[in-house]
Each structure stands twice: as structure tokens, then as C-alpha cells.
Amino acid sequence: MIEIKHLNKRFGDFTALSDLSLSVAKGELFGFIGPNGAGKTTTIRILGGILAPTSGSVHVCGIDMAAEPETAKAKIGFIPDRPYLYEKLTAMEFLRFTADLYNVPGAGFSKKAMGMLRQFSLENWSDTLIESFSHGMKQRLIMASALLHDPEVLIVDEPMVGLDPAGIKMVKRLFREMAAAGVAIFMSTHTLSVAQEVCDRVGVIHKGRLIATGDMDDLTRQAHAERTDLEEVFFRLTQEESLNY
Numbered sequence: 001m002i003e004i005k006h007l008n009k010r011f012g013d014f015t016a017l018s019d020l021s022l023s024v025a026k027g028e029l030f031g032f033i034g035p036n037g038a039g040k041t042t043t044i045r046i047l048g049g050i051l052a053p054t055s056g057s058v059h060v061c062g063i064d065m066a067a068e069p070e071t072a073k074a075k076i077g078f079i080p081d082r083p084y085l086y087e088k089l090t091a092m093e094f095l096r097f098t099a100d101l102y103n104v105p106g107a108g109f110s111k112k113a114m115g116m117l118r119q120f121s122l123e124n125w126s127d128t129l130i131e132s133f134s135h136g137m138k139q140r141l142i143m144a145s146a147l148l149h150d151p152e153v154l155i156v157d158e159p160m161v162g163l164d165p166a167g168i169k170m171v172k173r174l175f176r177e178m179a180a181a182g183v184a185i186f187m188s189t190h191t192l193s194v195a196q197e198v199c200d201r202v203g204v205i206h207k208g209r210l211i212a213t214g215d216m217d218d219l220t221r222q223a224h225a226e227r228t229d230l231e232e233v234f235f236r237l238t239q240e241e242s243l244n245y
């Protein structure tokens with residue numbers, strides 16, 4: 001569902017991504033972890049079609065992002081790390097705005113939008129201006145808006161930031177349910193415990209290069225770690241890599 005091949009991204013002389021290749025299958029929840037500045041957000045922006053790679057390709061549901069960006073983007077639910085919300089709209093107005101962008105049919109919109117607001121515990125706030133929402137409420141509204149058009153692929157940068165424990169629990173459950181329903185999910189996170197708990201596979205990026213990928217057993221082997229613990233694996237991999245520079 002997501003196919004990344006030999007992706008490179010340079011900003012001037014600086015190489016942010018170097019020969020990154022990976023794929024995420026239908027129904028798979030893939031976690032993307034790495035230290036600050038490793039290249040996670042850069043990768044996510046390229047996957048979402050909002051940043052062009054220097055070279056390499058991204059295919060979403062078999063569609064080439066470079067050749068058919070609109071068709072590819074229609075397949076994606078995209079949740080950036082710093083989303084923009086129109087604060088002078090109500091939650092329902094914002095959902096209608098995004099539904100129009102994604103050509104969600106008008107018939108049935110209200111029922112669907114209310115269902116989404118309920119899913120994200122915002123049903124009592126549908127007519128409230130977004131400017132009065134807390135950070136976590138805004139985060140949940142962004143998620144609701146990204147799922148309105150039933151995307152086949154979800155790309156999400158740091159979904160747990162700003163959420164309270166109930167919000168984190170809800171998102172973990174939702175992502176697992178979506179994966180079970182066949183959605184391919186690519187999620188970057190710093191929350192290693194969440195990645196270990198919910199992801200089918202994890203990729204570790206360091207200084208723009210994918211240094212390890214696989215399920216917990218694979219990663220434990222690749223890191224020569226003693227325990228199947230993502231935190232230990234992460235530090236072993238990223239420190240071992242640092243020593244090579």
C-alpha cells in the first residue's frame with residue numbers, strides 16, 4: 001500500500017534522507033522511530049505529497065505520488081505534526097470544509113461527521129469555535145477530519161503528543177481497529193512503549209538512513225540486544241551507529 005524506493009532528500013548541501021526504501025502492507029501498522037533530526041518528519045512530508053524528494057519514488061496504493069499527486073493524496077489520511085486549524089470555525093464547520101476538499105459526498109455527511117466527533121469524544125463540542133479547544137481536543141479534531149473520507153492509507157506524525165492517557169488509549173485502539181480493517185498506517189513516534197505495544201513492524205531511522213527494520217524479534221537480533229525491549233534496541237542501534245561516524 002505504501003512503497004518507498006531509494007528516497008533521497010537534500011536541503012542545500014545537507015542530506016536529510018539517504019537511500020530510504022521500505023514498504024507498508026495493507027492492514028499493517030508501521031512505526032517509524034529515530035532521534036531528533038533523524039529525518040522522520042521529512043519522510044512523512046514526502047509521503048503526504050507536500051514535499052518533493054530530491055530523487056526516489058513514493059507509491060500509494062500503486063499510484064505514483066510524483067506522476068499523479070491528486071489521485072495518490074485522495075487515498076491518504078494525513079495528520080501532520082503541527083496541523084493548521086481555522087480557529088474561527090466550529091468543529092462541524094471544519095469537518096465540512098475538509099469533507100469538501102476530499103469530495104466527501106454531501107448526502108450522509110452530517111451523520112458521518114457526528115459519528116466521527118463521537119468517536120473522538122467531541123460530540124458535545126460540534127458547534128463550538130475551535131479557538132476555545134485545548135491542544136488535545138484540536139489533535140482529536142484533526143484526526144477526525146483526516147479519517148472522514150475513509151482513507152486506505154494513514155500517515156501520521158507523532159499522534160500521541162498532547163493527548164491525555166484516555167486520548168492515547170483511544171488512538172491506540174483506533175489504529176489497531178483501522179489496521180484490522182485493512183488500512184496501512186505509517187506512524188512516526190518518540191513514544192517507544194507505544195510503538196512496541198501497537199506496531200506490527202518498526203523502522204529505525206538515524207541521520208537520514210534506515211538502520212534497522214522488522215518486528216521486535218528482528219530488531220532485537222539486529223541490535224544484538226539481550227531483551228526484546230524497544231528502548232534498549234533503540235539506544236543500542238543509534239549508539240552503535242553513532243560510533244561509526
Ligand SMILES: Nc1ncnc2c1ncn2[C@@H]1O[C@H](COP(=O)(O)OP(=O)(O)OP(=O)(O)O)[C@@H](O)[C@H]1O
Nearest residue numbers: 011014015016034035036037038039040041042043
Ligand atoms: N526545510 C528545511 N531546510 C533545511 N533543513 C531542513 C529542512 N527541513 C528539515 N531539515 C533538516 O533535516 C533534518 C531532518 O529533520 P526532520 O524534521 O525530518 O527530523 P525529525 O526526525 O522529524 O526530528 P524530530 O524528532 O526532532 O521532530 C534536520 O537536521 C533538519 O534540520
